[in-house]
Amino acid sequence: MDIDQNTPIARFENVGLRYGLGPEVLQDVTFELKPGSYHFLVGPSGAGKSSLLKLMYLAHRPSRGLVHLFGHDIATAARDALPALRRSIGVVFQEYRLLEHLSTFDNVALPLRVAGIRESDIKRHVEELLVWVGLKDHMSARPPTLSGGQKQRASIARAVIARPSLLMADEPTGNVDDRMGYRLMHLFEELNKLGTTIVVATHNEAMVRELGHPVMRLGAGTLHVSPGTKTDSFARTSPQGLERGLPHRLTRGPGAFE
Amino acid sequence: MMFSRRTDLPLDKDPLSRFLPWLIAFMVFLAALAQAGLIGLDVLAQRWDTGMASTLTVQIPADPDASDAANARRLQTTLNMISETPGVMHARVVSEAKVLQLLSPWLGVVQAIDVPLPRLIDVETDPDIDLDARILQQKLARTIEGAQVDDHGVWLGRLIEMVRTLEALAAGVLGLILLAAMSTVIFTTRTGLTVHAEAIEVLHLTGAQDSYIAKQFAGRAWAMGFKGGVIGLVLAALTLALLGYVAGRLQAGMIPDMSLPLVGWVSLAILPLAAGLVAGLTARLTVMRTLRRMI
Ligand SMILES: Nc1ncnc2c1ncn2[C@@H]1O[C@H](COP(=O)(O)OP(=O)(O)OP(=O)(O)O)[C@@H](O)[C@H]1O
Ligand SMILES: [Mg+2]
Numbered sequence: 001m002d003i004d005q006n007t008p009i010a011r012f013e014n015v016g017l018r019y020g021l022g023p024e025v026l027q028d029v030t031f032e033l034k035p036g037s038y039h040f041l042v043g044p045s046g047a048g049k050s051s052l053l054k055l056m057y058l059a060h061r062p063s064r065g066l067v068h069l070f071g072h073d074i075a076t077a078a079r080d081a082l083p084a085l086r087r088s089i090g091v092v093f094q095e096y097r098l099l100e101h102l103s104t105f106d107n108v109a110l111p112l113r114v115a116g117i118r119e120s121d122i123k124r125h126v127e128e129l130l131v132w133v134g135l136k137d138h139m140s141a142r143p144p145t146l147s148g149g150q151k152q153r154a155s156i157a158r159a160v161i162a163r164p165s166l167l168m169a170d171e172p173t174g175n176v177d178d179r180m181g182y183r184l185m186h187l188f189e190e191l192n193k194l195g196t197t198i199v200v201a202t203h204n205e206a207m208v209r210e211l212g213h214p215v216m217r218l219g220a221g222t223l224h225v226s227p228g229t230k231t232d233s234f235a236r237t238s239p240q241g242l243e244r245g246l247p248h249r250l251t252r253g254p255g256a257f258e
Numbered sequence: 259m260m261f262s263r264r265t266d267l268p269l270d271k272d273p274l275s276r277f278l279p280w281l282i283a284f285m286v287f288l289a290a291l292a293q294a295g296l297i298g299l300d301v302l303a304q305r306w307d308t309g310m311a312s313t314l315t316v317q318i319p320a321d322p323d324a325s326d327a328a329n330a331r332r333l334q335t336t337l338n339m340i341s342e343t344p345g346v347m348h349a350r351v352v353s354e355a356k357v358l359q360l361l362s363p364w365l366g367v368v369q370a371i372d373v374p375l376p377r378l379i380d381v382e383t384d385p386d387i388d389l390d391a392r393i394l395q396q397k398l399a400r401t402i403e404g405a406q407v408d409d410h411g412v413w414l415g416r417l418i419e420m421v422r423t424l425e426a427l428a429a430g431v432l433g434l435i436l437l438a439a440m441s442t443v444i445f446t447t448r449t450g451l452t453v454h455a456e457a458i459e460v461l462h463l464t465g466a467q468d469s470y471i472a473k474q475f476a477g478r479a480w481a482m483g484f485k486g487g488v489i490g491l492v493l494a495a496l497t498l499a500l501l502g503y504v505a506g507r508l509q510a511g512m513i514p515d516m517s518l519p520l521v522g523w524v525s526l527a528i529l530p531l532a533a534g535l536v537a538g539l540t541a542r543l544t545v546m547r548t549l550r551r552m553i
Contacts, residue, residue, distance in 0.1 A: 059463060079550065080467075087465030099457050101268035110266065114466035158464075 007071040008032045009166050009197040010056055015065035017051055024063070025051050027221040033166070033199065038192045039225075040208045041201040043218030049201040050094055052218065053168050056199070057091045058082060070165070087115055090164035092172045094201075096155040098143040104130065104154045105139040111162040125249050129157050132247040133187075134180070148175035156184055160191060163250065167191060170201045185211065194251065266461060267454050267471075269478040275450065278479075278537075281442050282486025283493070286533050289435045290494030290526050296428040297522035303421040306414060314381040314391055316340060316349075319404040320374030333377050336402050340381055343397070345389035352378040436536065443483070443540040447475055451548050462552070472545035476538040483537025487530025494526070 010033040017026040025048045033039065041049050054060045055067055058074065067074050069085055077085070090111070098107045105126055112122045130139055133153040143151055152175045159167060167188070173181040185207065192198050199216075202208065208215060214228040269275055318336055320329060333351060340349045352360075357375050383389045391409035398405040451458065461471055 057463060059459070083462075083465045083467045086463060089465075091463060097456075097460050099266065099460060101271070101457075102266065106266070110461070111464045113266070114461060114464055114470055 005035055007035075008068070009035050009037075009070060011066070011068040012055070013066040013068075015055065015062045015067060017048075017055060017060065018063045025221060026055075026062075026218075026223075029065070029223045031216060031223060031225055033197055035165075035197055036192070036195050038188075038198045038213040039200070039216050040211075040213055041199055041216045041218065042203070042205070042208060045203075047218040048221055049218055050170050052223075053091070053170055053199065053201060056166075057089050057168055058086055083114075087111065087162065088165045090159035090162065090167040092152075092156050092159045092167075092169035094170035096143070096151045098151060098154055098158070100143050103140045103142060104135055104146065104150075107143065107154055108157045108161055110158060115162060125161060126157075128247045128249050129161055130154075132250075133157050133184075149177070149180060152176055153180070153184070156187070160187070160250065163191075164196065166197045166199075168199045168201075171203065172200060173202070173204060173207070181207075191250075265474045265478065267450075267457055267474050269450060269454075269474065272446075272450055272453060275446060275478065275482060278442065278446050279482045279486035279489065282439060282483050282533055282537065283489035285435050285439045285442075286487045286490025286529050287493045287497075288490075289432055290491055290529055291497065292428045292431045292435070293526060293529070294494070294498055294522065296425055296432070297519070297525065299421050299425050299428070301519060301522075303418050303425075306418060312383045312385040313410065314383060314389075314394070315408045315410070316379040316381060316394075316398065317406045317408065318377045318379070318402060320376055321403075322374050329374075329377075332402060333379075336398060336405060337379060339398060339401065340379060340394070343389070343394060345384050345387035346381055347384050348382040350380045350382075352380055439483075439533070439536060440540045443479055443537045444544050447479065447541045447544040448548065450475060451545065458549075468546055468549040471549065472542045475545045476542035479541035480534045480538030484530050484534035487533030490533070491526065491529050 010031075012029050012031050015026060015029040016024050018024045029052065041052065043049055051060070055062055056069070058069070061067075061075065070088060072081065072085065074082075074085075098104075099110070102110075108130060109122050109126045112125065127139070130136060133156065135150060135153055135157070138146060138150060138154075143154065146154065152172065156169070156172055159169065169188070172188075173184055176184065188198055188200065189211075209229075212229040215226050217224045217226065316336065318333060321332075324332070337349055337351060340346055354375060354377075357378055360378075361375075391407045395405070395407040398407065458471055
């Protein structure tokens with residue numbers, strides 16, 4: 001996906017969403033994600049965070065309003081154009097959604113396989129990333145045999161493996177210990193520095209305060225965006241002994257595989 | 259297995275898909291028999307068409323009052339008249355022994371008989387010249403009292419008509435089997451799409467094209483169709499061989515040589531490939547059509 005620095009990665013205008021005949025769970029949601037921005041998405045349980053992300057990763061169409069992704073109005077985009085948009089989007093689902101019959105390796109390899117990357121490239125990239133997220137010994141394990149935190153890491157690895165332009169994570173640190181939580185947030189920070197646009201839905205107010213990125217707050221179906229208080233305290237608070245860098249192959253930008 | 263490849267969907271584990279090769283085996287078995295029948299009948303009809311359309315039989319009733327010599331002369335005159343007719347390539351008197359043999363179903367096996375026998379002349383005509391049996395009949399009747407020309411046309415026509423009807427029937431059966439096989443694959447594929455809806459959504463959300471998903475179903479269906487096809491063909495070949503053996507033992511002149519020509523065996527050997535292809539394509543189309551309705 002060609003990213004024009006002036007075109008918002010995502011733009012919502014008066015978006016409403018209802019499931020079936022139920023009430024609107026999102027009302028008049030309007031916001032814009034600039035390329036390279038990093039937002040937290042917060043709000044009480046049931047406020048509609050996951051629903052908002054679903055609209056952004058094209059799992060649902062809005063009931064009303066406009067959704068633009070990478071400059072494309074998704075209401076008028078041809079069905080054939082959606083896979084290309086989706087390949088520029090990485091998602092860490094709240095409930096992981098790993099494919100249970102596939103090994104951890106194959107799950108993480110999925111975005112590369114659907115994009116038609118050569119198997120030899122896939123092997124090197126996936127192995128390196130799995131080592132980095134600490135799943136070296138679980139590459140051939142199937143998701144049902146993984147712990148919650150291990151599943152979460154596999155799910156994050158799958159979301160970032162293809163270096164998406166837009167990365168969304170729904171509660172990505174809910175199941176890991178602090179140390180791993182920091183490490184994963186560090187991964188997101190580094191990807192953000194490389195230009196990846198990021199939205200992280202979370203209940204972890206401490207992390208939100210600490211990292212200081214702008215906050216999108218959902219309450220009663222409506223959205224308010226407040227600017228960040230970036231203090232770069234992350235460098236101070238991150239535990240000792242964590243690598244600073246990223247998996248080498250991941251530092252290559254979007255389109256590294258093409 | 260040779261044709262299975264790594265798939266992102268656990269299609270192997272669908273109970274229905276384990277059932278499919280056997281269903282297809284059964285259908286290919288029926289299809290092979292229908293097709294063998296079709297080819298056998300076609301060969302038969304052709305043989306009659308070319309072998310018999312250019313033959314005539316002339317029958318001369320015996321005159322019980324005439325002497326043997328007179329009868330023989332009469333036969334010779336007839337033979338000469340036939341041979342001189344344009345369009346006749348060959349005319350041959352059927353021996354008395356052969357006539358007795360032809361009559362054996364009615365007379366029993368006899369070496370000789372007191373009753374004067376009618377004499378028969380086999381006439382082979384040039385297939386390029388349409389010799390009209392009625393003209394020959396008129397010509398002979400003027401000189402030889404009671405001479406009858408039979409051009410086999412009527413009964414041959416009826417036989418061929420019957421064979422063609424049977425052929426149409428066999429072709430119809432083949433068509434029905436094809437429809438049944440396609441319906442089975444469509445049903446199995448739709449079930450698979452429902453069972454794996456969750457995984458398919460994840461594939462979609464990671465950017466998979468419909469064709470990527472369709473390919474997995476098609477590859478699986480192709481493998482099962484081919485496998486079922488091979489099983490069905492083996493069963494059919496055994497059955498046909500058994501039929502051939504039984505027919506051979508009957509030795510009845512009534513049952514013509516029904517062995518398949520080479521092209522027949524080739525067309526049977528193609529059946530497993532055809533089954534695989536039909537299953538694969540049907541699965542692919544089903545997936546593409548179903549997914550088109552999703553976001
Ligand atoms: N598929 C669905 N069908 C019907 N209603 C749904 C569906 N998904 C979510 N909802 C409803 O939409 C509302 C918002 O749900 P959503 O999952 O977006 O909340 P959330 O902010 O992500 O909550 P949490 O913090 O607990 O993950 C809830 O009232 C929920 O019941
Ligand atoms: Mg949620």
